[in-house]
Amino acid sequence: MNLLYEEWASYSVFYKYQPIGLIRKYFGEKIGLYFAWLGVYTQMLIPASVVGVIVFLYGCVTVDDDIPSSETALERTGHDLLVSLTEGTHPYWSYWILEHLTP
Numbered sequence: 001m002n003l004l005y006e007e008w009a010s011y012s013v014f015y016k017y018q019p020i021g022l023i024r025k026y027f028g029e030k031i032g033l034y035f036a037w038l039g040v041y042t043q044m045l046i047p048a049s050v051v052g053v054i055v056f057l058y059g060c061v062t063v064d065d066d067i068p069s070s071e072t073a074l075e076r077t078g079h080d081l082l083v084s085l086t087e088g089t090h091p092y093w094s095y096w097i098l099e100h101l102t103p
Contacts, residue, residue, distance in 0.1 A: 001026070 004026055007019045018039050024032030 004019070004022050007013065007016075007022060018035055020032055020036050020039075023035050
């Protein structure tokens with residue numbers, strides 16, 4: 001058990017591969033296979049997370065140039081209220097916006 005702790009359950013070895021052989025010997029075949037799958041699955045998610053971070057940062061940098069992001073009521077009426085894409089489709093909301101938000 002001490003060897004498994006030193007090779008796997010210690011914070012100082014987080015960057016190393018899992019000792020699947022030791023896990024399999026201690027916990028059994030099913031648990032060893034489960035942790036082997038978790039290791040493969042985690043490695044497969046790393047590229048997807050890198051792409052996600054890049055897309056998020058690109059969105060943060062270009063949010064001011066994005067047309068749907070800049071269509072706010074602040075530009076139309078002077079109030080800081082987001083205008084939905086369905087504005088003007090229902091007569092009540094068009095009337096309410098005209099009466100309450102236009103200067």
